Amino acid sequence: MNIVVCISSVPDTTAKINFTDNGSKFDANGVQFVINPYDEFGLTKAMMLKEATGGKVTVITVGDITVEPVMRKSLAIGADAAVRINMNATDSYSTAREIANYLINNPADIIITGRESIDYNGGAVGGMIAEMMNLPFVNACNGLEISGNTAKLTREIDGGKENITSELPFVIGGQKGLVLESELRIPNMRGIMQARSKPLEVFESSSIEGLTSSVNFEKPVEKEACKLVDADNVAELVNLLQNEAKVI
Numbered sequence: 001m002n003i004v005v006c007i008s009s010v011p012d013t014t015a016k017i018n019f020t021d022n023g024s025k026f027d028a029n030g031v032q033f034v035i036n037p038y039d040e041f042g043l044t045k046a047m048m049l050k051e052a053t054g055g056k057v058t059v060i061t062v063g064d065i066t067v068e069p070v071m072r073k074s075l076a077i078g079a080d081a082a083v084r085i086n087m088n089a090t091d092s093y094s095t096a097r098e099i100a101n102y103l104i105n106n107p108a109d110i111i112i113t114g115r116e117s118i119d120y121n122g123g124a125v126g127g128m129i130a131e132m133m134n135l136p137f138v139n140a141c142n143g144l145e146i147s148g149n150t151a152k153l154t155r156e157i158d159g160g161k162e163n164i165t166s167e168l169p170f171v172i173g174g175q176k177g178l179v180l181e182s183e184l185r186i187p188n189m190r191g192i193m194q195a196r197s198k199p200l201e202v203f204e205s206s207s208i209e210g211l212t213s214s215v216n217f218e219k220p221v222e223k224e225a226c227k228l229v230d231a232d233n234v235a236e237l238v239n240l241l242q243n244e245a246k247v248i
């Protein structure tokens with residue numbers, strides 16, 4: 001089975017996010033990048049499917065050279081090969097188009113994306129790849145079992161789950177539940193050493209124009225400091241709620 005896992009390189013969830021150039025550019029200085037958490041679930045599931053049925057797991061990232069450490073980590077976790085499409089990904093459509101172009105020439109049985117990236121949160125790339133390749137798409141997928149050429153999938157819906165069947169090939173937007181959190185794999189020394197000699201191919205992008213471009217970014221307004229009112233001073237509390245917070 002040939003499985004392709006799309007990996008987005010995203011800032012660590014604890015990173016302090018800042019912007020430069022009047023809020024038009026993300027400031028990557030000092031930011032640690034990690035595998036998008038939803039993609040980590042997908043990658044681990046891909047490894048398990050490969051171990052059960054044989055085949056190959058390839059990870060693909062659209063990005064410049066700065067995404068390579070995250071790709072090497074994916075190889076250290078166990079992916080067999082990595083592909084980087086050399087492009088500064090700034091738009092969901094052109095990112096999906098580049099991945100679809102690769103897949104047209106390198107067909108896969110299962111294409112795994114995350115349900116969304118945790119930085120730009122577009123939640124668009126997986127669905128777009130499926131549409132561009134005329135393949136079924138199951139988003140928010142939290143269960144996947146393969147039997148021959150058929151898959152049983154589950155997806156999260158409000159207050160429950162939906163059971164789905166699909167023939168291969170298909171695209172999923174994966175999330176927690178595909179595997180348990182405790183099953184996520186941490187690269188060990190052997191994996192890190194092996195990753196160094198695994199193939200990481202770089203393809204030039206097809207220079208597809210994006211459909212959107214960001215004007216600037218705004219951070220949420222900082223919360224004001226908390227005011228403490230003496231427990232006996234109810235008049236002051238009422239005054240502040242009425243005249244400052246204007247909630248009563």
Ligand SMILES: Cc1cc2nc3c(=O)[nH]c(=O)nc-3n(C[C@H](O)[C@H](O)[C@H](O)COP(=O)(O)OP(=O)(O)OC[C@H]3O[C@@H](n4cnc5c(N)ncnc54)[C@H](O)[C@@H]3O)c2cc1C
Nearest residue numbers: 006062089090091092113114116117120121122123124125
């Ligand atoms: C101004 C700006 C600058 C940006 N700069 C960078 C940058 O320097 N480097 C960078 O990596 N991203 C950058 N991005 C993010 C980039 O836009 C995304 O990679 C891409 O547009 C998809 O984002 P999304 O939120 O729509 O993804 P979603 O649709 O939310 O992602 C869903 C899934 O699609 C897959 N996916 C998403 N993006 C990629 C990708 N690039 N490669 C492979 N699979 C992917 C993953 O499996 C992910 O879980 C930038 C975005 C903006 C707006």
